[in-house]
Amino acid sequence: MARSRRAVDYQDVPRPVAAMADEYPAGHATVLHSHRRSQLFYGSSGVARVATRDGTWVAPPLRAIWVPGGIEHQVVCRGPVSFRTLYIEPDASPQLPKACRVMEVSDLLRSLIIESVEVPLDYDVTGRDGCLMQLILHEIGIAPVSPLYIRMPQSRPLRRMCEAILRDPSTRADLDDWAAKTGMSRRTLTRHFRLETGISIATWIKQARLVEAMSLMAEGASVTTVAFEVGYESSSAFGAMFRKTFGCSPTRY
Known part of the structure; x- marks a missing residue:
């Protein structure tokens, strides 16, 4: 009997862990929703993005996204994704x-x-399958965190600004441009942005570019192509940023 592909069918299973497999097509996007249970999204292929009201998380292959129960989120797939949830x-x-x-x-x-x-x-919680699920819980608890996260501001002008940058990470708009577009002075813009995100606009843009770069690399784009797509003037400049973040070159990563 085929296993259900509906999330609702896994919320009240009388076991602590329930696993579902699904295939999402390119461009798939769910509506904002939540589940009673926590979720671990793992794409065995493809790049998954999960967005909440507070931020965006991206998981290329060999990464997974954790969403605690009750948090509203949206799942977006750039290309086809083979999900294990x-x-x-x-x-x-x-x-x-x-x-x-x-x-x-x-x-x-x-x-x-x-x-x-x-x-x-x-599954039998005292048998082999129960041990497997308990080991999964242990491994989730000790898994290293990856910095593929972008915190989103909550005020409408700043959120619109950030959404525009996410749509085009290679934008050359500077602080004066964004100040004009948000109707703020440079000083007010930088102060409010740091208050809402905890970081500077320049640091936020670097994180947004890194997240987009990881998605492009996972889809097979060359390092040079990725560098220009996310706004770097050369692959060496992109490589320096990447090594500073991950401790290795993009190619080795």
Whole structure:
């Protein structure tokens, strides 16, 4: 019997972990929604993006996105994505993250996630399948966090500005341009932006470019192409930023 592809069918399964497999086409986008259970989104292929009212998280291959239960979110796919989603009871383990994050997926966790889809929904919690699910919970709890996150401001003018940058990370608009577009002075703009996001506009733009770069690289674009697509004047400048963030070159990454 085929397993359901409806999230609602996994919320009240009498087990702490329930795994679902699904295929999303390019351009797929859900409406803003939430679930009672927490979720781990893992794309075995493709690039997934999850957006909430507070920010955006992007997961290329070998990364997963964690969304605690009750948080409204939207899932967006640039290209086709093969999803493996774990629906987890919020109190299944004290190690589970309390906030959204992108986490690195080890070879072990990847294998466990893929195997979990083959486990019966009413698995024996004291048997092999129960041990597998408990190991998944442990691995989620210790998985390193990846900096593929963009915090979004809440005020309408700043949010519109950030959405425009996300649509075109290569934009050459400077602080004076954004001040004019938001109807603020330079000083007011920079002050409010830092208050709402905790970082400067320049740092935010760098993070937005990095997130877009990771998505393009995961889709097979060359480092040189990516560098120009996200607004860098050369691949070496992009490479320097990338090494500073991840500790290795884009090609090696």
